[in-house]
Each structure stands twice: as C-alpha cells, then as structure tokens.
Amino acid sequence: MGAPFEDPAGAVANAGEHRSAQLTARAHNATAIRAYRRPSPNLFTIRPLSTSGQRCHRPAATILGMNTIASRRPRGPVAALAVLIPALMAGHLPLAAAQPEARTPTFSKDIVAATAAPAVAVQATALVRGLKNPWSLAWLPNGDMLVTERGGTLRRISADFKLDPKPIEGVPTVKVAGQAGLFDVVPHPQYASNGWLYLAYAEPSPTDDGEYGTALMRARLKDGRLVDQERLFAMSPKSRRGFHLGGRIVFDGKGYLYLTLGDRGEMQRAQAPRDHAGAVIRLHDDGRVPADNPHAKDPKQLPEVFSRGNRNMQGAALHPTTGELWTHEHGPQGGDELNIIRAGRNYGWPTITYGANYVTGTKIGEGTARQGLEQPLHVWTPSIGVSGMAFYNAEAIAPWKGSLLLGGLSGQSLVRLVLDGERVQREERLLFGEVGRVREVRVGPDGLVYLLNDSPDGALWRVQPR
Ligand SMILES: [Ca+2]
Numbered sequence: 001m002g003a004p005f006e007d008p009a010g011a012v013a014n015a016g017e018h019r020s021a022q023l024t025a026r027a028h029n030a031t032a033i034r035a036y037r038r039p040s041p042n043l044f045t046i047r048p049l050s051t052s053g054q055r056c057h058r059p060a061a062t063i064l065g066m067n068t069i070a071s072r073r074p075r076g077p078v079a080a081l082a083v084l085i086p087a088l089m090a091g092h093l094p095l096a097a098a099q100p101e102a103r104t105p106t107f108s109k110d111i112v113a114a115t116a117a118p119a120v121a122v123q124a125t126a127l128v129r130g131l132k133n134p135w136s137l138a139w140l141p142n143g144d145m146l147v148t149e150r151g152g153t154l155r156r157i158s159a160d161f162k163l164d165p166k167p168i169e170g171v172p173t174v175k176v177a178g179q180a181g182l183f184d185v186v187p188h189p190q191y192a193s194n195g196w197l198y199l200a201y202a203e204p205s206p207t208d209d210g211e212y213g214t215a216l217m218r219a220r221l222k223d224g225r226l227v228d229q230e231r232l233f234a235m236s237p238k239s240r241r242g243f244h245l246g247g248r249i250v251f252d253g254k255g256y257l258y259l260t261l262g263d264r265g266e267m268q269r270a271q272a273p274r275d276h277a278g279a280v281i282r283l284h285d286d287g288r289v290p291a292d293n294p295h296a297k298d299p300k301q302l303p304e305v306f307s308r309g310n311r312n313m314q315g316a317a318l319h320p321t322t323g324e325l326w327t328h329e330h331g332p333q334g335g336d337e338l339n340i341i342r343a344g345r346n347y348g349w350p351t352i353t354y355g356a357n358y359v360t361g362t363k364i365g366e367g368t369a370r371q372g373l374e375q376p377l378h379v380w381t382p383s384i385g386v387s388g389m390a391f392y393n394a395e396a397i398a399p400w401k402g403s404l405l406l407g408g409l410s411g412q413s414l415v416r417l418v419l420d421g422e423r424v425q426r427e428e429r430l431l432f433g434e435v436g437r438v439r440e441v442r443v444g445p446d447g448l449v450y451l452l453n454d455s456p457d458g459a460l461w462r463v464q465p466r
Pocket residue numbers: 309337347348349352353374375376
C-alpha cells in the first residue's frame with residue numbers, strides 16, 4: 001500500500017503491477033464519489049457523482065489507502081473497481097471497500113509508557129452516590145439526567161445532582177445474571193420534539209426457558225413512568241450464557257441507530273452468518289431494517305447485521321467530523337480493541353485476536369491477522385476492560401479537543417487517546433484507582449466529563465481540570 005496522498009485536481013493512484021486493487025478514498029465535499037481504473041488498467045481515478053448519478057466536476061479527494069486483492073480477479077474493466085455509496089454525510093465520505101484496509105494497530109503498552117505525563121491534570125468529584133452498578137448516563141433537555149442500574153432500574157437525577165429516590169416505573173422485565181441486565185439509555189436526537197427514549201437490555205425468553213438476549217425498546221417518559229413502549233429488536237438466538245451482551249446504542253443523526261452486541265461467550269457465534277451474536281446492528285429509529293444494510297438482500301445473512309466478528313462492545317460513539325461509528329471491545333486476557341465499524345466488514349473474532357485463552361494463555365484462532373478480516377486501530381494487552389466511550393469535542397477542557405475518552409473496568413482509569421485521523425498517537429491513563437471500575441464516560445452539556453463506576457455502591461463523578 002502506497003503512502004496516502006492528496007491530489008486536489010482529481011485523485012489518481014497507480015496500482016502498480018497488482019492485477020486487482022481497491023482504493024479507499026475520502027471526498028472533501030458532500031458528493032458521492034466513484035473510484036475506477038482509467039485510462040490504464042493500473043490507474044485509479046476518483047470522480048464525484050451528482051446525486052442523480054451523473055458525473056460532474058473533478059473532486060478534491062484524499063486517497064487513504066490501496067489494498068491489493070490477490071484472490072479476486074476483476075469482473076470487468078470498470079465494474080470490479082466501481083464502488084459507489086450514497087452521500088452518507090456532509091464533509092468526509094468514506095468510500096466503502098469490500099476488502100479491509102491494510103493497517104498495523106498501535107499498542108497501548110508502547111505508547112502509554114512513553115507518554116505518562118498527562119496534558120491536563122484532572123480531578124474527579126463524586127456528585128451522586130448510592131447507585132447500584134450504574135451502567136449508562138444520559139441528559140434530558142432540561143438538564144436532568146437518567147442513569148440505568150444493571151439490576152434493571154432506571155433512575156432520575158436532577159440538574160442539581162439530587163437522586164430521585166423513586167426509580168422510573170415501567171422499565172421492561174430484564175434478565176439479571178452475570179453481565180446481563182439493563183444497559184444503555186439514550187434519548188433520540190430529536191427527543192425535545194418526539195420524546196423517545198431508547199433502552200438496551202437483556203430480554204428473557206417469553207417461554208421462561210431460562211434463555212435471554214440483548215434487546216432494544218423505546219418508550220416515552222411521562223409522570224415518572226415509561227409509556228408508549230415499543231420493542232424494536234431482539235437478538236437471536238437467545239442463550240443462557242451471562243457473558244458478552246454488548247448493549248450500547250448510538251444514533252447517527254440521519255434517522256438510523258446502531259446497537260452493539262457480543263458473542264455471548266460462545267465465540268464461534270461471532271462468525272455465524274445467521275446469528276446476531278458478535279454483531280453491530282443498524283436500524284431505522286423505529287426499528288425497521290434499512291434497505292441499504294450490507295446484507296439486507298442476502299437470505300444467507302441477517303438483514304439487521306452491519307458488521308460482525310466483534311467479541312463484546314460496551315463502548316461506542318459517533319466520530320464528530322467523519323460521522324463514522326467507533327467502537328471498542330473486550331479482548332480475552334489481552335487484546336482489547338478499538339475499531340471503526342464499516343458496512344459489511346468482519347472484525348475477526350475469534351479467527352484473529354491479539355488475546356489468548358484465559359488461565360492457560362493458549363492461542364485462540366489463527367493468530368493476529370488474516371486477509372479479509374479487519375485490523376483494530378489500537379490494542380490493549382494486558383486488557384483494561386474497556387467500557388464507555390465519548391469523543392471530546394467541547395471547549396471546557398480545550399487541550400482535549402478531538403481526543404477519544406473511554407473507561408477501564410479492570411484498568412480502573414479514564415483513558416484519553418490523542419488521535420491523528422485514524423491513528424492513535426498517544427494514550428493517557430487518568431484518575432487511576434480514584435474512581436474505581438469506570439463503566440461509563442460521557443461529556444456533559446457543560447463540556448466537563450462525567451463517569452459512572454461499576455460497583456454495588458457506585459457513583460456519578462464529574463471530571464474537571466485541577
Ligand atoms: Ca478484531
């Protein structure tokens with residue numbers, strides 16, 4: 001893969017002697033772009049398309065990478081290379097490729113040691129105590145907060161940090177076992193006008209056979225009670241394993257939502273095409289399956305699945321400028337990962353991993369890399385137990401702008417990653433041991449950072465510069 005470069009006059013890349021290759025490119029405007037070979041079979045040209053599909057002026061685009069495809073021959077001079085996606089977002093637009101990008105992850109152990117001194121010294125203050133295994137934190141437009149407790153309760157905290165002693169009523173029946181319980185609570189981006197709140201939770205089987213699985217519902221909050229309830233999705237098949245249920249909900253601002261899942265501790269399910277386990281799910285905000293989901297028309301796959309090969313994603317957030325979904329996932333005894341989730345991609349678990357079997361430390365799968373499987377951006381070995389994720393894009397802690405924050409459960413710290421595009425440049429471990437097991441990380445309306453710690457006597461914490 002050649003070095004990424006920019007050619008504002010109309011990006012062209014030379015595929016060299018490779019018989020087949022694929023480009024990943026980013027347009028600098030809101031139009032869709034197309035990459036194809038022309039005039040030589042070894043040259044790629046990037047051109048924009050108008051929304052009607054007609055070619056128009058030459059674009060300014062950055063070529064991010066080129067992957068050779070050894071196992072596939074082009075089906076035609078143009079068709080094999082023409083990868084067209086609709087204008088998903090204004091600004092940066094990734095050109096989806098069927099093959100993964102060549103990437104070498106950064107490793108936490110290499111860059112955290114070299115950058116031990118944080119850019120901003122911070123302190124954490126407990127604002128609300130007495131939360132039982134809190135999992136997720138969200139703000140309502142009036143400044144009040146909602147907190148889920150994994151045991152199945154939804155709590156309300158006033159804008160001046162008073163915990164309502166009475167939980168919100170009408171929360172669906174939740175299976176509580178192992179890691180299973182009530183997970184994310186996220187208001188719809190237009191909550192102020194439509195009132196929809198979304199909850200992810202472990203839903204018990206209606207036949208009371210002891211099986212359960214991650215589900216998604218929405219409801220409105222009225223007089224301390226959830227009303228107008230609609231169940232939008234439930235993973236299939238359910239099982240009795242209390243491991244790896246994911247449970248993060250992210251809206252993309254365009255009427256779609258993502259739900260992260262896990263492999264249920266049954267690792268091969270993450271690669272099974274008719275299984276929701278180990279996948280990221282993409283839905284319309286009313287639960288309908290989008291027609292442009294990568295497997296929407298493939299009966300051998302599940303239409304809700306957006307990506308798979310993920311082990312257990314308990315943190316997810318939308319990148320503030322690219323609009324892409326970033327997630328992290330727990331690795332097995334090492335190999336916690338940071339990934340960018342793209343349509344139809346396979347993130348490798350358990351075929352490839354940087355982790356190892358628990359206790360024995362023996363190898364899982366085939367190693368750390370394989371053609372056709374995505375490489376993570378960043379790897380934590382030993383594991384820090386990644387949970388909670390937020391991009392910092394506020395003004396209150398200016399030196400943090402553009403960085404990615406996440407929590408460590410076993411790592412007992414707030415982690416800040418300094419990013420250069422898709423590259424992790426620097427890692428800081430903050431508040432080590434001061435907050436406990438960090439379950440949730442959110443940026444508040446005041447631009448300060450708020451945490452929840454996973455404990456039977458957990459708390460809501462505010463993080464601010466010392
Ligand atoms: Ca992976």
